[in-house]
Amino acid sequence: xxxxxxxxxxxxxxxxxxxxxxxxxxxxxxxxxxxxxxxxxxxxxxxxxxxxxxxxxxxxxxxxxxxxxxxxxxxxxxxxxxxxxxxxxxxxxxxxxxxxxxxxxxxxxxxxxxxxxxxxxxxxxxxxxxxxxxxxxxxxxxxxxxxxxxxxxxxxxxxxxxxxxxxxxxxxxxxxxxxxxxxxxxxxxxxxxxxxxxxxxxxxxxxxxxxxxxxxxxxxxxxxxxxxxxxxxxxxxxxxxxxxxxxxxxxxxxxxxxxxxxxxxxxxxxxxxxxxxxxxxxxxxxxxxxxxxxxxxxxxxxxxxxxxxxxxxxxxxxxxxxxxxxxxxxxxxxxxxxxx
Amino acid sequence: xxxxxxxxxxxxxxxxxxxxxxxxxxxxxxxxxxxxxxxxxxxxxxxxxxxxxxxxxxxxxxxxxxxxxxxxxxxxxxxxxxxxxxxxxxxxxxxxxxxxxxxxxxxxxxxxxxxxxxxxxxxxxxxxxxxxxxxxxxxxx
Numbered sequence: 001x002x003x004x005x006x007x008x009x010x011x012x013x014x015x016x017x018x019x020x021x022x023x024x025x026x027x028x029x030x031x032x033x034x035x036x037x038x039x040x041x042x043x044x045x046x047x048x049x050x051x052x053x054x055x056x057x058x059x060x061x062x063x064x065x066x067x068x069x070x071x072x073x074x075x076x077x078x079x080x081x082x083x084x085x086x087x088x089x090x091x092x093x094x095x096x097x098x099x100x101x102x103x104x105x106x107x108x109x110x111x112x113x114x115x116x117x118x119x120x121x122x123x124x125x126x127x128x129x130x131x132x133x134x135x136x137x138x139x140x141x142x143x144x145x146x147x148x149x150x151x152x153x154x155x156x157x158x159x160x161x162x163x164x165x166x167x168x169x170x171x172x173x174x175x176x177x178x179x180x181x182x183x184x185x186x187x188x189x190x191x192x193x194x195x196x197x198x199x200x201x202x203x204x205x206x207x208x209x210x211x212x213x214x215x216x217x218x219x220x221x222x223x224x225x226x227x228x229x230x231x232x233x234x235x236x237x238x239x240x241x242x243x244x245x246x247x248x249x250x251x252x253x254x255x256x257x258x259x260x261x262x263x264x265x266x267x268x269x270x271x272x273x274x275x276x277x278x279x280x281x282x283x284x285x286x287x288x289x290x291x292x293x294x295x296x297x298x299x300x301x302x303x304x305x306x307x308x309x310x311x312x313x314x315x316x317x318x319x320x321x322x323x324x325x326x327x328x329x330x331x332x333x334x335x336x337x338x339x340x
Numbered sequence: 341x342x343x344x345x346x347x348x349x350x351x352x353x354x355x356x357x358x359x360x361x362x363x364x365x366x367x368x369x370x371x372x373x374x375x376x377x378x379x380x381x382x383x384x385x386x387x388x389x390x391x392x393x394x395x396x397x398x399x400x401x402x403x404x405x406x407x408x409x410x411x412x413x414x415x416x417x418x419x420x421x422x423x424x425x426x427x428x429x430x431x432x433x434x435x436x437x438x439x440x441x442x443x444x445x446x447x448x449x450x451x452x453x454x455x456x457x458x459x460x461x462x463x464x465x466x467x468x469x470x471x472x473x474x475x476x477x478x479x480x481x
Contacts, residue, residue, distance in 0.1 A: 072404075323469075
């Protein structure tokens with residue numbers, strides 16, 4: 001494939017991926033509001049368009065048209081850079097996530113992934129950990145006590161749970177023997193999902209808990225506990241800059257949901273049948289369904305559980321998830337690393 | 341210990357050059373294009389918003405939010421030492437995770453040798469973990 005064609009295909013894929021991701025973020029917000037509303041016996045948004053389907057568009061317009069206040073005494077460069085950093089890093093993680101095998105158009109065989117690099121998992125881990133900076137800088141630059149406390153909490157929480165998250169992936173890596181997400185999925189082909197075939201259910205549990213904490217979602221949403229911290233690290237942000245934090249949070253949710261699907265639930269593995277075009281579409285469909293399942297669990301838990309207390313949160317991460325992840329590494333390396 | 345780490349990293353770079361699907365640096369080109377586009381999105385939206393939004397700031401509006409009263413004292417004051425302890429512990433254990441990653445992808449090749457070496461490495465860390473637990477560094481009050 002000539003380089004120009006390669007770049008052209010890459011650009012088209014990036015455009016599609018970003019469009020789908022941003023639209024999906026907007027509609028997950030709507031789905032969340034609707035589902036939470038139904039769980040609390042209300043209707044949620046119903047006014048904009050049928051069943052409130054145009055609500056995300058209205059929200060987006062409002063974000064653009066509202067006054068964007070920059071309070072006095074903020075440290076302006078960092079105050080403006082922080083939400084941009086958050087959003088950019090949250091979106092970039094999608095670049096290495098595969099969603100299916102490949103399609104053949106003309107003479108070009110195009111993998112359904114923006115780029116397949118052999119250290120994809122490390123790239124995602126790196127990007128999500130740099131994401132802490134967006135939040136930490138936002139809180140510090142805002143010149144508000146609520147923001148500072150929220151960002152301190154968020155940073156401490158995210159780095160604590162990052163350990164458990166990283167350690168929970170070791171078991172999967174021992175089984176797959178590769179950092180490439182595509183190869184990890186291929187190693188699970190034929191219902192040999194890591195969740196049960198390599199007995200990674202403990203790792204899956206640790207990953208799930210850590211992922212909730214990493215994305216600052218209920219029951220780990222201490223950084224933006226509105227009853228005590230107003231809005232946490234984005235208290236002083238308005239309009240488009242607030243929207244960036246908002247979209248970044250949902251994009252991160254998608255990243256961890258995709259990762260959970262790829263690492264533990266076999267990625268696009270599932271029953272495939274029918275004519276050639278269906279053979280291409282079905283795996284993507286399975287992948288999307290699994291991701292949607294995760295997002296639904298996120299929303300469901302938000303509608304179910306109350307918030308942790310901060311000392312409980314830290315104890316849970318350091319004294320429960322960390323030893324559990326270490327035990328899982330020990331047993332997995334003993335069973336798979338030595339026998340297989 | 342150092343020899344093991346060297347061996348692990350050597351085998352890791354072998355792995356990078358050899359196995360796997362496509363192992364060319366051109367695979368990173370789309371990733372960099374992606375980063376450029378992802379950087380452009382917030383910049384462009386901010387520019388569009390700047391063109392169309394109203395802009396009418398005045399003193400009270402620009403005050404830091406503190407539940408409607410005038411802000412008291414510095415907003416960048418001192419905070420509990422616990423956050424520093426968490427940060428220090430994080431550095432120790434994150435380095436541990438980084439050492440585990442290259443071993444994990446090679447675990448099936450290294451077999452008993454790698455397993456025993458890694459268990460020695462983990463054992464040292466677990467002793468440290470028990471020690472910080474006993475010292476109360478994990479207590480949050």
